[in-house]
Amino acid sequence: MKTFDHLSVVGLREWINLPELGLVGLRAKIDTGASTSALHASDVQEFERDGTPWVRFTAYIGTQVQRRHRCEAELVAVKIIKSSNGHAQTRHVIRTLLTLGDRSWPVEFTLASRKTMQYRVLLGAKALVAAALVVNPALKYVQDKPQLSSPSGAQ
Incomplete structure (x- = not known):
């Protein structure tokens, strides 16, 4: 059996931050079957900033008690996802910085309604490959939990 000592391990569930969006302490489901990552969002509105397309949307923090947080990000694309x-x-x-453990890297997220899903963030295969992460599905919350301070703008 080959081992891959140079790769970092994550569990099936991990705590993440999306600092550029002001989102701290999100629980993410790791899904190697999904190519693209997804973020639960509602009220998505397109607008222009300096001639560049952007989106404004509401993201949700917390699982038991939902807190809304208004976000803005540059629009990377509009895709049809099956x-x-x-x-x-x-x-x-959108593309935004993701922090997991002691690593940060840019990740593309589709904005989708995940209100019926247990996890508001899905971390897909492209994000895992970009950070050279390996998933051990027998583990959960392998990486250190991020600081759970409330981001400005949360309601």
Whole structure:
């Protein structure tokens, strides 16, 4: 059996930060079956800033008690995403810095309604490959939990 000592291990669930969006202490589900990462968002509105397309949206922090947080990010693309059940949906795509453990790197997220899902953030295969992460599905919360201070603008 080969071992990969140079790769960092994450569990099936991890705590993350999205600092550029002001989102701290989010629980993320690691999903190697999903290519792209997804962030639960509502009230998505496109606008222009200095001739560049941006989106404004509401993200949600917490699982038991939901706190809303208004975010803005540059719009990278609008894509049609096909779910595992074959349903196609048009989604806005943003790129923002993700912090997990002691690493930070830019990750593309589709903005989607995940209100019926237990985890508001899905971390897909592209994000894992970009950071050279290996998933051990028998583990949860392997990396250190981020600081849980409330971001400015949370309600």
